Amino acid sequence: MGLADFFRNFFQRNGLFLSLFLLAAVGFWVFFLIILPQIFMIDFSFRFNLPPAEMGGPKDVYTISHYKFLVYGSEQSADSYNFIDLSVFLRTIGAAVFVTIFDLAICYPIAYYLAQVAKGGWARLMVLSLIVPFWVNEILRAFAFRIIFGSNGIINEALLALGIIDDPYPFIRDNIALYAGLGYAFVLLMIFPLYNAIESLDKNQIEAARDLGSPWWRIHARIVIPFAKPGISSGCTMVFMLTAGALAAPEILGGPSSLWFTQIIYQWFNTGGNWPRGSAYAIILLSTCIAFVLLMMRVFKVKLGEIAR
Amino acid sequence: MSADVRLENVSIKFGTFVAARDVDLTIAGGEFFSFLGPSGCGKTTILRAVSGFLKPSEGRILIGGQDMAGYGPNRRPTALIFQNLALFPLMTVWENITFALEVKGVGKAERRKKADELLELIALPGQGDKMVGELSGGQRQRVAIARALAAEPKVLLLDEPLSALDLKLRQHMRTELRAIQQRVGITFIYITHDQGEALTMSDHVAVMREGVIEQIGDGTSIYDSPGTSFVASFVGENNLFRGEVSGIEDGMAEVETNVGKLVARLPENAVKPLAVGDDAHIFHRPESLRFARDDERVNRIRAKIVNEEFEGNFWQVYFEVAGSEKVIKMSMVNDGSSSERRVGEIVDLVCDPRLTVALAEGPLAAE
Numbered sequence: 176m177g178l179a180d181f182f183r184n185f186f187q188r189n190g191l192f193l194s195l196f197l198l199a200a201v202g203f204w205v206f207f208l209i210i211l212p213q214i215f216m217i218d219f220s221f222r223f224n225l226p227p228a229e230m231g232g233p234k235d236v237y238t239i240s241h242y243k244f245l246v247y248g249s250e251q252s253a254d255s256y257n258f259i260d261l262s263v264f265l266r267t268i269g270a271a272v273f274v275t276i277f278d279l280a281i282c283y284p285i286a287y288y289l290a291q292v293a294k295g296g297w298a299r300l301m302v303l304s305l306i307v308p309f310w311v312n313e314i315l316r317a318f319a320f321r322i323i324f325g326s327n328g329i330i331n332e333a334l335l336a337l338g339i340i341d342d343p344y345p346f347i348r349d350n351i352a353l354y355a356g357l358g359y360a361f362v363l364l365m366i367f368p369l370y371n372a373i374e375s376l377d378k379n380q381i382e383a384a385r386d387l388g389s390p391w392w393r394i395h396a397r398i399v400i401p402f403a404k405p406g407i408s409s410g411c412t413m414v415f416m417l418t419a420g421a422l423a424a425p426e427i428l429g430g431p432s433s434l435w436f437t438q439i440i441y442q443w444f445n446t447g448g449n450w451p452r453g454s455a456y457a458i459i460l461l462s463t464c465i466a467f468v469l470l471m472m473r474v475f476k477v478k479l480g481e482i483a484r
Numbered sequence: 485m486s487a488d489v490r491l492e493n494v495s496i497k498f499g500t501f502v503a504a505r506d507v508d509l510t511i512a513g514g515e516f517f518s519f520l521g522p523s524g525c526g527k528t529t530i531l532r533a534v535s536g537f538l539k540p541s542e543g544r545i546l547i548g549g550q551d552m553a554g555y556g557p558n559r560r561p562t563a564l565i566f567q568n569l570a571l572f573p574l575m576t577v578w579e580n581i582t583f584a585l586e587v588k589g590v591g592k593a594e595r596r597k598k599a600d601e602l603l604e605l606i607a608l609p610g611q612g613d614k615m616v617g618e619l620s621g622g623q624r625q626r627v628a629i630a631r632a633l634a635a636e637p638k639v640l641l642l643d644e645p646l647s648a649l650d651l652k653l654r655q656h657m658r659t660e661l662r663a664i665q666q667r668v669g670i671t672f673i674y675i676t677h678d679q680g681e682a683l684t685m686s687d688h689v690a691v692m693r694e695g696v697i698e699q700i701g702d703g704t705s706i707y708d709s710p711g712t713s714f715v716a717s718f719v720g721e722n723n724l725f726r727g728e729v730s731g732i733e734d735g736m737a738e739v740e741t742n743v744g745k746l747v748a749r750l751p752e753n754a755v756k757p758l759a760v761g762d763d764a765h766i767f768h769r770p771e772s773l774r775f776a777r778d779d780e781r782v783n784r785i786r787a788k789i790v791n792e793e794f795e796g797n798f799w800q801v802y803f804e805v806a807g808s809e810k811v812i813k814m815s816m817v818n819d820g821s822s823s824e825r826r827v828g829e830i831v832d833l834v835c836d837p838r839l840t841v842a843l844a845e846g847p848l849a850a851e
Contacts, residue, residue, distance in 0.1 A: 379570035386535060386557045386564045387584040387635050397583075401574045 220455035224448075241455030260439060260456075267436035268463065270350075271419035274357045278365045278414050279407065281358070286369035287399065291378065309363060317356055317427040324352035324428075345430075353428040357418050364417065365410040372406025373399060405481035412468050419464050436460055486514040486670040487548030487561060487638035489534060494543035496529050496695075503529040505695045507543070511673060511688070513638075516665050518674040518682040520706075521692035522718065522849060527675045529695075531641050534673065535564045547639060563632035564641040568648070569624055571616045577627055578603070578612030584635035602630040605664070622653045629664060639671045646681060658684050679719045683707060691715045693847070701753065709751035709841070716767040716841060718849035723773065723812040723835075725766040729758050729842070737842040739764050742807030746783050746835075748842035756844035763845040768835040770800070773814040776834035783840065785833045787812065789825060794818075801825075803833065 186194045221237045229235065245264070248257030285305075289298055308316070323329055324346035331343040346352045376399060384394045400407070425435030440460065443453035472479070489511040496504040504526040511517040519527040532538040534545055536557035545552045552560055563584075572580050578599035579586070585595045599612050606626035616624060625645060632640055642661075646654045662685045665672045676682050682689045683703040690700045691714070699711040710716035717724070727741030732750070737758055739746050748766050750758060758764055776784050787803035790811060799822060801814045814833070825831065 377568065377570060379566045379568055380572060382537060382557070383564070383566060383570040384572075384583065386537075386562070387631070388558045388587045389583070390558065390587075393587060397575075397586075398572060 216454045217458060219451050220458050222451050224451050241452040242459065244452060245456060245459060260436075263434045263439060264436050264460070264463075266433070267419055267460075268467065270354065270357075270435075271415050271464075274354055274361075274418045275411050275415040277354070277358050278362060279411060282362060282365040282369055282410070283407075286366050287373050287395075289366075290370050290374035291376070291381065305363060305366065313360065313423050314427070316360070317424050320352055320356040320359070320428055321347065324355070347428065348430040348432075350430050350433055353425060353430070353433075356424045356428045357421055360421065360424055361414040361417050364413045368406040368410040368413070369403060370406075372403040372409075376402045404475065404477060408472060408475065408477040408481070411471075415468065416464055419460065488513040489517075489639055489671060489673065490544075490546040490549075491530070491534075492544040492546065494530070494533065494540045494545060496526070496533055496538060497541040502695050504533070504540075507697055509690060509697065509700060511671060513548075513671055514669050515687040516662065516672045516674065516685055518676060518686040518689045519692055520676055520679060520682040520689050520719070522677055525692040526695040527677075527692050528643055530692075531564070531643055531673065531675050534639070535562050535641050536560045561638040562641055563635045563637035563639075565628050565632050565643065565645045567643045567645065569628040569645065571624060571628055571631070573616050575616070576612065577608075577614050577616060577619070580616060580627060581612075581630045581634050583631060598634060599630075602634055605633070605667070606630045621649050622657060625649065625657060626660075629661070633664075633668060637670065639673060640665075642672065642674045644676055644678075646676075647678070654681075661685060683719075691718060693718075693849075699753070699755070705753065709753055710767070710843065711751065711753045711755045713765045713767075713843045713846040713848055716765070716843060721770050721813065721815075722767045723770060724810070724848075725768075725808065726845070727764055727766065729760050729762045729764050732758065732760060736837060737764065739766055739842055741766060743785055743805050744807075746840065747837040748840040749838055751841050751843070754843055756846070758842060758844055764842045765845050765848075766840060766842050768840045770813040770815040772839040773812070773833055773835050774816070776832040780834045783835045783837055785812075785835070787831060787833050789827050789829050789831060791827060792822075792825075794822075803831075 189197065220241055221239065222235060223238055223240070225232075225235060245257055245260050248254060248260070285301075289301060293301060311319075325331070326343035326345070328346075330346065331340075334340045334344065380398050380402075381394055384398050385391075389397070420437055421435065422437045422441060425438055429435060429438070436456070437460070440453050440456045443449045443456060447453070491507050491509050494504060494507045495502065507530060519530060521527050529538065533540050534547075534552075536552065536555060536559075539553075547561055557564070572583065575583070578596060581599045581602050582590070582595040585598060590598075596612075600609070603609050603612055606629060608623055608626055608630075611619070611623070616627065619627065628645065646657050646661075649657060658681055661672075661674075665685075674682070674685065683706070686703060688700060688702055689706050691698045691706060693714050699706060699715045701709075701711075706715065706719055710719065716722060725739075725741040725743060725746060727739040727746065729737050730740050730745070731738040735750050735752070737748055737750050739748060746766050748764075748768075785805055787805045789801060790804050791802040793800040793802075795818075797818055799816050799818055801816065802811045803814065805812055812833075
């Protein structure tokens with residue numbers, strides 16, 4: 176079917192007004208909100224950081240110096256590589272992977288329970304109690320975690336009272352508060368795709384496997400997880416991307432000595448006053464995340480179309 | 485290896501609703517046993533209790549003499565074939581078939597060999613590497629049977645597995661199922677609302693109504709000697725007359741009905757025996773109704789032909805009878821005599837007393 180046919184069909188099916196609205200809305204969304212800003216960012220990332228007066232002048236030429244900076248650092252520095260930024264970058268990716276796996280491990284049983292086991296009012300109550308905390312805004316939630324995990328926080332108080340520890344445990348310095356906060360922040364984005372996928376699984380499949388002698392773990396390994404794979408990938412992708420790109424939680428919950436890569440980007444844009452370098456860093460983060468997700472999809476044999484299901 | 489299944493006073497309740505009440509029966513090892521009844525009669529509930537997905541509220545279920553209480557579905561010597569088959573769509577045919585062996589930790593090569601054997605048994609050789617979605621309805625049916633048989637169950641439970649197939653295939657699969665059952669020699673418990681399926685395949689049939697077993701017997705006794713009005717009306721087609729018993733003699737009853745006096749047999753397995761003065765239902769099969777000869781006096785009914793339908797091998801002829809609000813029906817073999825009758829004609833019919841049964845009035849099957 177040619178493109179012309181497609182549009183003719185599209186207009187016939189939806190009518191003139193709706194068709195124009197859909198095309199305009201989607202077009203605006205894709206072009207002005209996704210493509211155009213990213214093009215500007217890419218363009219920016221290849222330029223020198225010049226004072227406004229010199230922009231467009233003879234010195235305004237393309238360069239890959241900002242990309243090199245992440246790898247090799249400043250030319251004045253004694254190190255041959257930019258160890259500080261690179262380690263933050265790798266730690267961010269690693270931590271995002273960890274948070275994603277952590278979220279998956281927590282959310283899978285909950286989603287399975289909601290989708291296949293819980294009934295009626297009880298299930299609705301559970302969903303509600305998952306959603307309602309997200310009415311509280313992100314900053315407030317992050318500060319609440321800071322209080323809970325602080326050295327005088329309820330967790331330390333409880334552990335001290337129970338005699339499990341003798342001194343307050345530095346949850347914030349060890350980034351445990353940060354991982355908990357990040358994990359919590361995106362729980363819903365993991366649960367709902369999982370729930371959707373598992374909910375459409377025919378209960379009889381589970382019963383059939385059980386009837387054929389399968390223990391519960393094999394039912395999950397062979398029946399439920401393969402079936403829910405698109406939902407799992409979709410949830411993991413979202414949680415991973417958003418965790419790697421989170422700013423507020425690391426800002427508030429991060430330990431004093433550990434940076435999140437987004438914080439470095441933020442510094443370049445803001446206090447550093449170097450937008451091109453900030454753009455280059457942001458682009459590197461974005462493309463690394465995309466590449467990582469595509470790699471994982473290949474490893475676990477998931478097609479892009481399945482994620483969008 | 486087959487095993488007998490014994491249900492001892494099994495009752496199953498959901499809250500206040502009683503899905504099965506005091507079911508007490510024995511299914512012999514190696515037989516083909518059907519539970520027959522309308523939807524909602526509790527037959528699937530019983531099957532789920534035997535397979536272990538439901539716990540009886542009262543009573544015991546024994547398989548091969550062993551009490552199954554406390555054994556989950558994965559630990560019972562039963563395999564269940566679901567109404568929608570519940571094949572695993574993400575596995576190939578052979579992986580589906582040998583799932584039970586995979587669970588037991590059997591190696592891949594051996595599983596593959598077993599799958600090929602079973603594919604041979606269900607007449608689908610060489611189809612092991614296909615995905616389930618690539619098979620036709622009948623083939624999927626057979627894969628479901630093979631998957632259940634691979635578990636080497638002593639009892640195979642089938643929950644209306646043929647209901648999704650079209651008529652031709654369904655009839656074919658009946659023969660096939662029966663053949664497979666005789667080849668593997670294990671106990672089959674079959675759930676259906678289709679009396680044709682129950683009668684053609686089963687050694688014994690239990691007819692159920694509202695959680696209660698109305699009658700257990702082989703196909704002919706269920707059809708020819710129903711024990712209750714419900715069984716008579718649910719199994720097969722009937723012309724029904726109502727009346728009052730005026731005399732009983734030699735296993736035959738005389739009943740005064742709106743269409744006159746009818747003589748009918750009293751089935752020996754009737755649940756409620758009839759006595760003079762009782763209200764009775766008289767059931768007569770359309771295929772044994774015929775035109776009366778001149779000398780026949782007993783059960784002679786005067787009727788008017790109101791309609792006839794041609795089915796090729798059979799004619800269905802419909803009559804109006806004075807005193808009966810319902811049209812009565814006669815099924816006759818297409819013997820070339822159709823030109824001898826005309827719609828609107830008044831004729832005399834006769835229903836042989838030995839092929840007519842009288843039963844105590846009771847609930848009837850919904851039409």
